[in-house]
Amino acid sequence: MSLIDWQNYRSKGFYDELLAAPGQPRPAARELCDILAGFTPQDLSERKAAAEIAIQTMGITFTVYSEGSMIDRAWPFDIVPRIIPADEWRRTEAGLKQRVEALNLFIDDLYHDQRIVRDKVLPAEVLAQSVNFRPQCRGIDPPHHVWAHICGSDLVRDADGTLYVLEDNLRVPSGVSYMLENRNVTKRVLPEVFATGRILPVDDYCAQLYDMLASLSPRPHDEPQVVVLTPGIYNSAYYEHAYLAQQMGVELVQGSDLVVDDDDIVYMRTIEGLTRVDVIYRRIDDLFLDPEVFNPESTLGVAGLMRAWRAGKVALANAPGAGVADDKVVYAFVPKIIRYYLDQEAILPNVPSYLCMFEKDRRYVLDHLDELVVKPANESGGYGMLIGPRATPTQRAEFAERIQADPRNYMAQPTLNLSTAPTLCDGHAEPRHVDLRPFILSGTDIQVTTGGLTRVALVKDSLVVNSSQGGGSKDTWIVETDGE
């Protein structure tokens, strides 16, 4: 007798990723659901244990701070994959490529002629008050005119089944290593489902990443020296930095390993002596990159790095200043940005957004605080947000004051009914909310990961998918269907 009974699985009021209705798996998920339903309780607990052992032996961790010391926690993982049919994915992929192409044109324009501002598509005040616009980057021409080489866009699905872009992470998006490791774990845990051969592979990412980074090298005729620059072991994504460096076969460096000479060339200190570095995949925020230009207190960065980059002697991915498009107010303009640069309509819709800088929107937001999610323009990781329906009247009143004090910094969106996916809880499958973060690489061409990282809020009814706050993740399958 199985513990998974799809007849009794109900995700009320939400779109479920695997089941169209109780007892009715979606076509792409049918095989998986049948196999899971056939599992005895012992099968199920064995598979779950196998996943835990795999995660432990593969050493998949993320870092959290607790009582002043650093702890590596095992990566929380749910063995039931999230499935997206291949035809839907192809449309999504096209939408992501379109979006990132337009965003790169947008960033390049902002650091050159600012046509989009002159043509009054983007209000001048949005740019004037952007905290991520870096005047030091004006007039720079990075290779291929690409600024955001690696982008992680968060997608969410509403109750009607529409996939929306929730935000674009253009600074130092993380999570791709977990996407790759999730697949490795799932292959060990559910090998029989892979036998059908309809699940598209994901493991090409690191090779694509390396090729893209290498294509940025200022010395195209020599074998480029590519490095990953990490802030160090105390960073919560250190595991990923080490993983990507290892998978690409390049050095994982810290700021102190690099040095910029008078000739504006970046070197790393090795036991062979100083070795020239051509491309830096930096996982450090702009403001810590170079104490000569930005935060002079920073010990994470490299003095002179901006000088070297401006002289074209080294490539930085992502380029400094790319974060100007990673702003929740700019986000609201992305459909217009796509229309302006590409003369196309956006394939993937934005979540409807109200910008508090506009009086009409602001009044609406203040009147409907109990229905809306209010976000500051430049925070990431879900910090500084107000979730209206779940906030107390005092919290709402407090937020209203903040909005009025600094309207440019706030935008609001209706609360979405995030889709769910079956997740193992005490041996039973229960609906839990999920999102999806695909990764988009831009170099000479644009490539999108097959699927992405599915994050799941493991706590019942919770919408918080961040791993530091009780979130977990699932493997994401893009599955070919026979056009059913």
Added chain:
Amino acid sequence: MLSRVAENLYWMARYLERAEDTARLVSVNSHLLLDLPHQTALGWSTLIDITGSDETFAVLHDRRNEKNVVHFLCVERENPGSILSSLAGARENLRTTRDVVSREIWEQINEMYLEVRDQAEHGLAPRRRDGFLKRLIRGCQTLTGLIEGTLSHSAARTFIEIGRHLERADMTTRILDVRSGNLLPKDPEELRPFENLQWMSVLKSLTAYQMYRQQVRLRVRGPDVLRFLLQDQHFPRAVARSLEALAWELQSLPRHDRALAAAALVRADVLEADMQALARSPDELHAFIDELQIGFNTLHEAIATAYFARLEDTPRGLVPAEEDDEEAD
């Protein structure tokens, strides 16, 4: 290999060797004192001299009694040379570079550190001390085995070996220095009681007693012990042997000329020394060991300069030379 990674591995190995040798020192001293009639003359005080930590100790404790000295050497956080601090140092150095060694090595160091830390909290009762030290020495040996059995013969391993051999040579001379200083007769005619027993303890600190007996086959005498621990070509803790192993490792690295020369120089010093003369005069021996220590330091500096990216390695424009002052704005 990145200089930072090489330096971390080198120091990790030095700290581990220091932890192990300190544990040996404390362990053997405990046994020795049980055999001696008066605990007054030598007692525990010499251990503070051996480890060169007179000043640090004086700040923390008044009396050099058993309780204070053992606590100081084993679990004192404020003593940078204690076993606890050494393991913490090894762990800290490996933490930032753990991706280059096998997972077991990291886990072993981590476990040892946590055990010693817990022990520090519970106190070190004399009855439990022996077991504690044995486990620790065994743990360090396990690590040596893990490195031997799981780490590729790459630059990472080379720097670990170099660090270990240099620290071992250094600790062996330290042990000889102070111990023999107490043991060598000021007046050669004077026959001191228990001398034999004490020379045996020197050997035992280095787990050298059995190997010595196999090699020397005579009763334990000062000059022979000195010769064995300084010049023997086969015993792994003998200074000459450690330096030879170090030189062998250096040869696999690029730009090794200066470091190799420094190693050859100090090794020649050891091999050419007159053991009879040194055994006759404590002052001469002490001066000789000082000379060796300076040699080890020169060797360390040569290694650091070549591989750990010192100022000399940075490009010309970055060296903050004094004469450039007038150009600065």
